[in-house]
Amino acid sequence: NAGVTQTPKFQVLKTGQSMTLQCAQDMNHEYMSWYRQDPGMGLRLIHYSVGAGITDQGEVPNGYNVSRSTTEDFPLRLLSAAPSQTSVYFCASSSDFRGNEQFFGPGTRLTVL
Amino acid sequence: GIQVEQSPPDLILQEGANSTLRCNFSDSVNNLQWFHQNPWGQLINLFYIPSGTKQNGRLSATTVATERYSLLYISSSQTTDSGVYFCAVYDRGSTLGRLYFGRGTQLTVWP
Numbered sequence: 001n002a003g004v005t006q007t008p009k010f011q012v013l014k015t016g017q018s019m020t021l022q023c024a025q026d027m028n029h030e031y032m033s034w035y036r037q038d039p040g041m042g043l044r045l046i047h048y049s050v051g052a053g054i055t056d057q058g059e060v061p062n063g064y065n066v067s068r069s070t071t072e073d074f075p076l077r078l079l080s081a082a083p084s085q086t087s088v089y090f091c092a093s094s095s096d097f098r099g100n101e102q103f104f105g106p107g108t109r110l111t112v113l
Numbered sequence: 114g115i116q117v118e119q120s121p122p123d124l125i126l127q128e129g130a131n132s133t134l135r136c137n138f139s140d141s142v143n144n145l146q147w148f149h150q151n152p153w154g155q156l157i158n159l160f161y162i163p164s165g166t167k168q169n170g171r172l173s174a175t176t177v178a179t180e181r182y183s184l185l186y187i188s189s190s191q192t193t194d195s196g197v198y199f200c201a202v203y204d205r206g207s208t209l210g211r212l213y214f215g216r217g218t219q220l221t222v223w224p
Contacts, residue, residue: 031210043201045211058211088154097210099144099203101161107154 001026004105006091012111013081021076021108023091029103031094032074036060036087037107043090049074050097081112115140115204119215126190126222134185134218136200144203145176146212147185151196159185159198190222 007022025032033048045058049068063085065077074093078085091105116139126132136145147159160167160174162183167174171190176183187194197219201212 033210040216042214042216043199043212048210050210090156092212094210099142099163099210101144101146101158102201102212103158104148104156107156109154 003027004091004093004103006089006105006108008108009106010109012113013078014113015081015083017081019078019081021078021089021091021110023074023076023105024072025074025091025093025103026072027093027095027103028071029093029095030071031097031102032068033058033092033102034064034066034074034076035090035092037090038087046076046089048097078110083112086110086112115142115202115213117200117202117213117215119198119200119218121218122216123219124221126220128191128222128224130190130222131186131188132190132220134187134198134200134220136183136185136215138181138183138200138202138213140181140204142178142181142202142204144212145178145183146201147174147183148199148201149194149196150199150217156199187220190220192222192224195220195222
């Protein structure tokens with residue numbers, strides 16, 4: 001099993017550009033989520049999904065969009081990048097949202113100029 | 114949300130030394146995980162330990178859920194143990210499925 005994979009590993013954007021961060025898992029997990037990690041702020045939840053076709057907002061959803069058309073994939077879209085979105089983004093998955101072990105992808109380091 | 118506090122914030126050791134990292138949390142949880150974030154930024158699962166004690170090689174962890182704390186023990190530390198150790202808990206009352214992370218313990222192991 002590859003586990004949770006993310007692409008790209010690194011990305012530089014200009015303010016106002018849009019892009020999609022890809023996340024996929026091969027563990028047949030129902031629950032997937034996106035976090036961002038910032039110095040001094042820890043990891044904060046952006047969006048999450050409890051299954052295909054179901055998504056909801058987390059703690060810091062503004063400026064991001066998600067969809068979940070399949071169990072395996074959970075892309076994160078930046079609609080119009082801003083310098084405040086410079087961060088490291090992690091995708092995670094778990095068998096469900098009730099507290100089972102969560103597994104994280106390798107992360108995407110995003111810089112917005 | 115749940116407050117998660119980790120101590121110490123920084124720890125510097127010489128290779129071969131033992132250490133104990135602590136995680137306190139403010140409310141009832143039904144999931145606690147320890148992660149190691151290596152120098153390349155990857156979050157590596159160490160333990161999924163809502164309660165009790167587990168061991169994996171030189172590492173072991175104990176969670177006392179009733180007293181709201183968990184301990185991570187590292188014995189005979191090696192330079193490859195360097196990085197940030199995070200404790201994360203899942204709020205029993207949450208419907209978001211999110212983990213609440215502590216700020217981490219930065220561990221540096223010198224040869």
